[in-house]
Amino acid sequence: MRFAYYPGCTLKTTARNYEDSALASARALGMELLELPRWNCCGTVHALAKDDVMHYLAPIRVLVRVEDMNREGILEGNYRLVTLCAMCYNTLKRANGVVKEDPDRMRKLHDIMEREQPYEGKVEVLHLLELLREMGFEKVAERVERPLRGLRVAPYYGCLLLRPRGFGIDNPDSPRVMEDLIRALGGEVVEFPYRARCCGSYHTVERKDIVAEAAYKILSQAREMGAEIVALACPLCSFNLSERQDEVEREFPGFRKIPVVYFTQLMALAFGLGEDVCGLDQNHVDPRPLLRSKSLI
Amino acid sequence: MGEERSTVTIYVMGKAYEVPASLTIMKAMEYIGYRFVRGAGCRAGFCGACATLYRKKGSYKLEAALACQKVVEDGMYIATIPFAPAEKRTYDINKLRPTPNVLLEYYPEIARCLSCNTCTKACPQDLQVMDYVQAAIRGDIEEVARLSFDCLSCGLCAMRCPAEIVPYNVAQLARRLYAKYLAKTSEHLMRRLKEIEEGKFDEELKRLKGLSREELKELYDKREIRV
Numbered sequence: 001m002r003f004a005y006y007p008g009c010t011l012k013t014t015a016r017n018y019e020d021s022a023l024a025s026a027r028a029l030g031m032e033l034l035e036l037p038r039w040n041c042c043g044t045v046h047a048l049a050k051d052d053v054m055h056y057l058a059p060i061r062v063l064v065r066v067e068d069m070n071r072e073g074i075l076e077g078n079y080r081l082v083t084l085c086a087m088c089y090n091t092l093k094r095a096n097g098v099v100k101e102d103p104d105r106m107r108k109l110h111d112i113m114e115r116e117q118p119y120e121g122k123v124e125v126l127h128l129l130e131l132l133r134e135m136g137f138e139k140v141a142e143r144v145e146r147p148l149r150g151l152r153v154a155p156y157y158g159c160l161l162l163r164p165r166g167f168g169i170d171n172p173d174s175p176r177v178m179e180d181l182i183r184a185l186g187g188e189v190v191e192f193p194y195r196a197r198c199c200g201s202y203h204t205v206e207r208k209d210i211v212a213e214a215a216y217k218i219l220s221q222a223r224e225m226g227a228e229i230v231a232l233a234c235p236l237c238s239f240n241l242s243e244r245q246d247e248v249e250r251e252f253p254g255f256r257k258i259p260v261v262y263f264t265q266l267m268a269l270a271f272g273l274g275e276d277v278c279g280l281d282q283n284h285v286d287p288r289p290l291l292r293s294k295s296l297i
Numbered sequence: 298m299g300e301e302r303s304t305v306t307i308y309v310m311g312k313a314y315e316v317p318a319s320l321t322i323m324k325a326m327e328y329i330g331y332r333f334v335r336g337a338g339c340r341a342g343f344c345g346a347c348a349t350l351y352r353k354k355g356s357y358k359l360e361a362a363l364a365c366q367k368v369v370e371d372g373m374y375i376a377t378i379p380f381a382p383a384e385k386r387t388y389d390i391n392k393l394r395p396t397p398n399v400l401l402e403y404y405p406e407i408a409r410c411l412s413c414n415t416c417t418k419a420c421p422q423d424l425q426v427m428d429y430v431q432a433a434i435r436g437d438i439e440e441v442a443r444l445s446f447d448c449l450s451c452g453l454c455a456m457r458c459p460a461e462i463v464p465y466n467v468a469q470l471a472r473r474l475y476a477k478y479l480a481k482t483s484e485h486l487m488r489r490l491k492e493i494e495e496g497k498f499d500e501e502l503k504r505l506k507g508l509s510r511e512e513l514k515e516l517y518d519k520r521e522i523r524v
Contacts, residue, residue: 009435013397040412040431058412112413 003131004066004081005033008088009041015085015235015262017279022084022128022264024277028143029135033082034074036065042088046095053108059095060109063123064116079122082131084264086234090160093125093167127161127169129177129233129263137184145272147186150294153266154190154227155179156218158237159198172196178231178263185270190227194218199240211240212247219245219258228290230260238262242284259287269296305371308354322349322364322375336379342366345449348378348421350456361419361453381452383463388470395478397436404467407433409460416454416464422447426454426464433467439479441471 011019026033040058047055062081069075083089099106100121110118132140155178162168162175170177175196179189197218200211219241222230232238242260249255265278275297280288291297305318307325316325323337338346347364354372364377386403393399401407407430416426425444432440445468454464492498508516
């Protein structure tokens with residue numbers, strides 16, 4: 001099955017391990033994720049102002065490209081757009097929802113985009129996790145060659161995969177999609193209350209202290225509940241919960257570092273796709289000693 | 298031609314002139330009596346010196362073109378842009394590295410791009426300007442170089458960008474980085490240069506130089522054409 005796929009800027013630079021492991025895992029499951037031939041930044045943050053039109057141009061343009069792929073025959077009647085980055089997912093999905101409900105805003109957008117292909121409103125924005133759930137986790141389990149036996153994984157969602165209600169991929173109060181996936185991969189799920197708490201987001205630029213504190217709370221609680229490793233689906237969450245552990249270690253004595261990986265890395269590992277595809281050397285807190293101790297690599 | 302008008306009315310500095318309908322903007326302005334001391338170069342659409350903005354009477358749309366390429370149309374209000382007041386950063390290409398953030402470092406304003414695509418619509422070369430600005434944001438230097446290869450640096454994209462980005466100078470930095478660090482060196486070219494230096498072709502050239510015009514013609518007609 002082929003799908004249009006939107007990578008987003010970060011997956012092409014600092015989160016290559018996310019993209020590489022995701023594409024390989026999807027392929028192993030018989031899904032071909034076709035990168036949009038042309039794409040721009042998703043817009044990064046969803047614009048909330050009712051009268052904001054300009055910030056919708058970027059996400060809507062991305063959606064037009066999916067319709068272009070169908071017009072050009074690369075896809076046939078398949079308007080589903082698969083995303084990986086939680087932020088891109090959130091921005092694209094919400095912009096799509098807003099313009100479909102708001103013809104006035106759509107008209108203004110088309111006025112600005114004049115002489116270009118208008119958006120026909122056909123696209124459905126998805127996260128890869130939703131596609132896996134739709135496929136059925138028993139199917140995912142069938143593909144597992146090297147189960148993550150004995151690995152205690154804490155899934156972390158952050159904000160953008162779950163909120164706001166109606167746009168999230170799962171129940172924001174008790175999500176289970178990543179839990180189900182980890183179980184299907186043979187791992188042990190460690191649920192912890194802070195799994196949907198904000199990582200501190202863009203405070204990481206100007207206020208590292210805020211992010212360090214958030215990371216400390218989230219990670220030390222995961223540790224307390226018995227986790228050995230954290231799995232997530234967002235490059236910014238990953239940066240804040242991995243790179244910022246250096247600050248956490250300095251500011252909170254007694255803190256023990258914990259590896260943070262993308263859920264797709266665990267998937268590629270369990271599918272036996274090899275260490276290279278997983279890009280484990282790119283994770284800031286090296287997960288390899290732990291995975292070696294469990295004989296998973 | 299029949300009933301088609303042979304002249305059109307254009308406005309330069311707001312003043313109306315009747316000019317032959319077949320002229321380019323540049324030739325029409327010279328026809329009127331303007332003499333270009335700046336804002337004209339190759340006159341063949343290659344140098345990018347004659348960036349021009351115009352609007353048609355009754356339209357809100359501001360259009361962009363090269364004066365030496367665009368043929369006048371009736372009701373054109375014309376403003377030439379002989380110099381684009383655009384920012385160009387100073388760097389030593391030998392000290393830069395083709396890292397994902399280097400374009401953002403020298404031109405941080407590219408992050409202000411909202412994907413409005415105004416730059417693309419202003420480009421007289423029909424380049425996908427917005428696409429390469431977007432590639433610049435995500436640090437894809439090779440893609441910027443590829444998409445901007447035919448850029449003339451006329452400056453029209455920069456003059457129209459509402460985010461005040463200078464796409465063409467960003468692209469120039471990307472192409473320089475690409476050429477210096479990313480493009481593959483062509484080994485066959487180096488080999489051939491060495492052959493030339495070692496005099497491999499000297500004798501044949503000497504022989505050709507000694508031939509008569511007729512002999513050369515015959516040789517040319519009989520040459521082997523490999524497709």
